[in-house]
Structures are given as C-alpha cells and as structure tokens.
Amino acid sequence: MPRLLDWLRWPRLPRPHLPRLLPYSLQGRLILLMAVGVLLTQLAGNVIWAAQRRAEARDEARTAAQHLAHSASSAVRFFLSLPPNYRPLIIQQFREMGGTRFLVNINRTPVPVRALAGQELTDAALAQLRATLKEDLPNTPDLRIAFAWPERLAVDDDGTMLADLPETWTQHILLARPAPVLLIQVELDPGHWLYLATLMPNPYFLESGNPLTHDRLLLQALSLAAVLLVTVLVVRWITRPLAALSEAATAFGKGENPPALPETGSREFVTTARAFQDMRERIQRYMEDRERLFVSISHDLRTPIMRLKLRTELLDEDELRNEFHDDIDELDMMVKGALQTVKDSDIHENATEVRLDALLGRMVRDAQLAGHEVTFVPSGLTVTAKPLALKRAIGNLLNNGLHYGERVELAVRETDHNIEIVVRDHGPGVPEEALASLAQPYVRLEHGRNQNGSGMGLGLSIARGIVQAHGGELVLGNAADGGFQATIVLPGGVFSPG
Template sequence: MITPPDPLYPHGGPGPVRRFLPRSLLGRSLLIIITPLILMQVISTWVFYDRHYNTITKRLAQGLAGDVAAVTTLLMRDPSVEQHREVFNIARNTMQLRLTLLEGNELPQLARPRVRTVVELRLEDALQERLGLPFVIDARSIEDRVEILVQLPQGVLRVLVTDERLFSSTTYIFISWTIGSSVLLFGIAVIFMRNQVKPIRRLARAAESFGKGREVQDFKPEGATEVRQAAAAFINMRDRIQRQIQQRTEMLAGVSHDLRTPLTRMKLQLEMLTDVPDVKYLQSDVAEMEHMVEGYLAFARGEGQETPAPTDLGVLLRDVVAQMTRDGRAVDLHVEQDLILPLRREGMRRCLTNLIANAQRHGTQVAVRAGRRKHAVEVTVDDDGPGIPPARHEDVFKPFFRLDQSRNPATGGIGLGLTIARDVARSHGGDVALESAPGGGLRVRVWLPV
C-alpha cells in the first residue's frame, strides 16, 4: 500500500532525542544561542551568590553585630539612665539603630522558622561570634525591619535596624542587568535569525513548487553566501531540467510526426492494392504502427508545457468517467468531497483515462474512489480482472513493457499507458503504485500533493 511520505521526514519520524528538539532551523538556531546564554547566566549567578553575595552579606552582618556588641558593652559598663540616653542617641544618629531597654523582662522564646534566609544565618553567626550574650533574631514580624532581642542583666535590649544595614542593592542591580541584557540580546538574535531563515524558506518553497510541476516565478538568490550558492545551484538545475524535458519532448514529437507521413502514404498504397492476397496483413501492421506512433505522441504531450491551474479533481473524474462509459460499460465513481488543487488539466485527464481504460480492458467491474489523505489527494481505481503479480508491479511502468508477449494491441495496447500515467502524476509531485484489490484484481493508487 502506497503512503504519501511526510515531506519533512520522508524516511520516518525523528529519533527519540530529536523528537524533543525544535524541528525548524529558526528554532534550532535560537536553541544554539539560548543554551550557552542560559549556561552563562547560571554560572554567573552561582559565582555571584557563592562569592560576592555571601561575602557582602557576611561583612554587613559582622558590622551590625559589632555595633550591637559595642552598644551592649557600653550599657553594661554604666547602667545609669544618663548613660543609657547618651548611648541610645549615639546609636540612633551614627549606627541607624533604634534601641529600647525593657527593664526586668526575660528573653522570649520565638518559634524558629523552618527556612531561614542567608541574611539571618550570617547575622546569627556574627552575633554568636561577637556578642557573647543570649539573643533572638526576628526578621519576619516587622516589615522592612529586623528585630534583635539581647538579654542584659537589667532586662532585654530591643534593637530595631532597617534592612539597608543587611542587604546590598548590588544584588538587584546584578539580576536586573543580567535578565534585561539577556532579553535584549535574545530579541536581537530572533530578529537576525528570522531574516537569515527567510531566504532558506523561499528556496524550500521554490524547490517544492518545482517538484510539483508548478511555475517558480520571481525567485532570486538572497541571504548569506551559502544560501545564495544553493539558490543559484537550484536555478541552474531547474533550467537544465526544463531544457532537457523540452528537448526530449520536441524530439519525440518530431520523430512521431515524421513517421506519420510515410505511414499515410503506405495506407494509401495498400488501399489501391486489391489483387494482393496478403494485403490485409499489411494493413493490420500499418494500423498497429499508426497506433504506436499515436502512443509516442501522447507520451510526448505528457511532458508538454501545460501550465497548472486550480482544478476540481471531482469534476474532472466525472467527465472522464462519463466519456469512458459511453459504450455502456459501468464505472462506480465516488468522490468524498470537493478536491481543488493545482493540476495540468489535460495531462491529468490523460492519466486518469489511461488508468480507467486499463481497468476496463482487464476487468468487468471498475470502481473509482477519490478523497483527501493527510498531505495528499488519493485516487484509487479497482478492477476485478486477473491482476498483476507483485513481482511485476514496477516492471509494467517501464516504457513499452507488456505482460502479453504477443504484442497484440487489442489485448494490451503498446505498453505506454501506465508509463504516461506515472509520468503525469510525478510531474505533479505525486506518484502511481499498484497493489492487489481487496476483492481480487488490481488496485491502482494515485496520490497528488495538495
């Protein structure tokens, strides 16, 4: 059974690893840019937090712990009210500390949070190292403030300090610049990569259109040097193929046309020979030769310069079937839906006519089905004839190959019907293949890209 291949993965789907990677060139290029960018950001952030941030936080915590230790030392050295007032003023004016002495109070037992920040850990270590007194830290109860409670002989010293003493603004500046520069660079990379990918997409569309037999207009090399080289190579290849097809078509048409002239003279001379006993055999040979020449001309016309145009394949099939059933033979036709696609109308008519005529020649019941199948339109022609051995399915597409070795045109034509059909289908970017019909006989499957 022929299955239209995926144009992106003609040999099967992507591997297990590639399945998770972007499929487009733009996506993969951006991934190549983003991956080292993210790694650089991760490494820079790790180095910053491991070195700079921890060092700055530790030094700020040690400075605050030193101020608290100095205040407690002064309060414990002289417990008078005047000394307390002077120490409180110095702490407020020079150290940004707000002090309150709760005389006669005991240090409360605050619930320790499960997750403590780096600042809390650094401050706790610094106070344990420099203070030498029981203390409690509360950095969550008061907004924008850190509360430190220190147990003194005369009571509890309550110290309120702003977050500015423990946090460095360089952290936020570093993160803001890192994220902002990454977003900016990523946006610039996207714009440049989109411009680089556009010429490749144009080249892909041009190659796809040419492969489907459509005109490629207004295509010129653009983009980077390598893309321009590929585009120029495509243009040269297209021109060479078109010249080759044109020369082959002209040669076949010329040879076939030249042969018709002597054949016509031979027919006239044979008509005047009435007393020759074997003249009917000569007339049969001339008729066979004329039939072969007509086949050559049809084959040459199959590679003509007809321009593809939007065509309703269902309407074309109905016209062909109506023409093929004028002699009373029935053809079961079913078209699933409107099938409009670019076709060379006369070439596709010749392809379908050859396939249906071949089915009528070898079978009594012919069924034609047409519908959309994923990326293509599919037409099947089934008959109940003897079929073709699977080993010969590809051989019958060869020019002038016939399973009937008698070479009798009445039993199998001249061997160009399937060749012309496949040639027309492939000129549209599709194909023709043979398989066994479900009810016996032969099934011809034609698929055409949408």
C-alpha cells in the same frame, strides 16, 4: 521530465522516534537556539553574579554584626556597672528619651524566642556576634542571641509582645515593612537578664543575598524579549532567500517555469542562486534535446520500417512473411510508445483550479456510454493542477481498471494536508511481488497480455510521471476485499473546498 527532476524535491528524511523538541523549519530552529543560548548565558551570569553577591552579603552581614556586638557589649558593661536598683530607672529614661539604638528591658528569666532558622546570612551574623561578644565579655556566664520576626517577639517574661508596646519605644524597630529583629539576652546576675532588641544597619539584609529579585527578573525578561525580537527579524531576513529558493525548486520540479531568483543577499545565497539557475537551464536544455531526439528517431525510423514492410510483402513463404510482419509491428509499436511517453509526460499547460466532480463526472459518463460499469460519488473538492495532464493520468488508470476489472469505482477524499483520487477495480488484482515494478515502462503481467494484447505497458508509467510532476505520488496496491487500487495523492496546500 518528472523522473529527471525527482531529486529537486525536498527529501523525506526519516524522523527519529523521539519527542519533537525542535521545530522542522530553519527559522524556528534558529530562533529556538538563539533563545536557548540567551537563556543559558543569563543563567550562567546569574550563577556567577549570585555567588559574588552572596559572598559580599556575608561579608557585609559579618561587618555589621561585629559593630553591633561592640555596641551591645558596651551596653552590657554599662548595666553591669550600675547597682541593680538603678537599672530600671535608666531603662525608663531610655524609653522616655527615644531614639536609642536598643530596646532595653530587665527580665527575671530569658524570654522564649521563635528564632529564624536555615538562613545563611543570619547564621553568619549570629556566628560573628557570638564570637565578638565572647571576646568583649569573656566573663559573661550565659549569652543568648537570635533573630526573630517582630510580630512573634515577646519583650518580657510575662508574655508582652513587641507590637503591644508604645510607638515611641519601638519606632526604630517596628518598620512599615517587617524586618528581622536581633535579640541579645545576657545574664547580668542571678535573676536579672538584660534584654536588648535592635535592627541590623541594613534592616532588610536578608534580601541582599537573593539574586532573583523582581527588578532583576524584569530586566532580564526585557533583555530576553529584545534579543528574541531582533533574532526573529534577523532570522526572517536571512531565511527569506532560502524560502524563495525552495519555492523555485518546487515549482521547477512540477514542470513550471518560475522567475529567476534575485541575486541579492549574502554571498552564499547569491552563489547558490546562480548555481540553481545554471542547473535549471541545463536541465531544460536536456529535456528539449531529449524531446527533439525522440521525435527525430521516430521520424527517421518510419522510412526504414516502411521499407521493411514492403520488402516483407515480397517474401514467398507465408509463415516467414507473417513472422517478419509481427517483428516489424512490434518494432513500430515500440517506437510509437517511446514517443508517446515523452509527449504524455511533458504536457505544456498552466495549472488552474480543477473541479474534480466535473472532470471525473465526464469521464464516468463516457465510460458508461461505452457499456462499462463505473460508479462515482461527488465530493465537492477542487484541486490546482494541469487539467489535461491530470485527466490523462486518471484516464490511464481508469482504462486499466476497465480492461482488467469487472467494474470500477472512483472516489475522492480529503486527508491530512492531502487530497486523494482513488481508482479501484474488481479484477483479479496484482501479485504482491510485482507491485514494485508495475509502474515501470513496458512492464506487463501475464493476465494483462492475455486480456489486452494491444497495450504497451506505458499507462501506469505515464500516470506516475504526471502525478509526480504535480508534486504528488501514485500509490499502487491490492484492495483489502479484492481487486486492484491506484491512488493519486496530491500534496497539501493545492486543494480547497469546491
């Protein structure tokens, strides 16, 4: 049965020698792909939206700069029309009135400015301001325009800072949250520079071109979390029937009889569940027919074999009679061996928790009472298995070791997600070229025939079938320091500390 059901197990596909970028489960891969898809969609949307927003912000900055330039050119023309000694009086009136659009001052030389640099919107606004002012004031000999932060901005050539001025003078420029200040300096006449400072209509216009605002990032994070939550729920709902199908296939491969899969869910899963159920029933019928066939053949061959034995006794020549006896005995042994293979590989019992120390301890004591040298170190481990089947598999390996080795060592160890039962003898070992075919039925090596003439070469084959029925693997090989070693590897999730 195990050999016929090997294909029901999940195949061990070769994994590429690449970093583990994708999870191995279908659920994990679907969730990851959905998350990546949402992130890519958001990224593409952000790129398109950011490009449109930047274009709109540039247009808004140019329009606002054009209006400010017209207002500034009107102020410049107004001060140009005044006599030089009247200008300080008008500026003082502006300061006392408050509420003016520009902070105005007259300096002897241009005020040094630590201008903002490398800003797309400020560059666009400055270009529009310069072009409009040149157009409105074609006869202006010198014109200086820049954006600067208020805490770094001086207002006169003596070094007075904007923050040092009275609040009534700067109440529309110094805001609670700093915004870039537009500074326009125009030479009215030699030794007289008009100083104009103001804010853009949208003081925080630099932020309007930034697509990655905190509000937008929070909104996108919430939308991604909502999509992932829905994705997890939907993927788990979709993959739950596949997990049930996997568990049923694994249980059936181990010789168990799992309940029928529910025919609910998507049309594809219902079709797969029905196909699996039909396949399981056909295989089960085939196994039952195979067992009945072997039993019938064994029963039917006993009568002609017995007749041949009786007729052999009637032969007069002793040599010829002995040859017939040998052939008939060999035929009888083959029939019994075939029947034993079927029965030993298909043991109908339920899996239960098996304490390996107790199981192996009894086998070791029985071997020692028979005069054999067997050692075993308790491990304290338990395994979920069919007790009689597992005992028969270990017994076959132990008997082989006792026949062909001087002494046998039993060991149980826990590895990554597996438990291993090792049967190691101190015999001559096995040629490397014979290891691949050693567990096939009726395969016997030369030294095996010499030391155990009554064997049929079925022990390793039966042991391998039982181990595979448990979902495990039988590993055969020569020990590093001599002798032969057989290791039963049972899969993870079937053992626990005893």
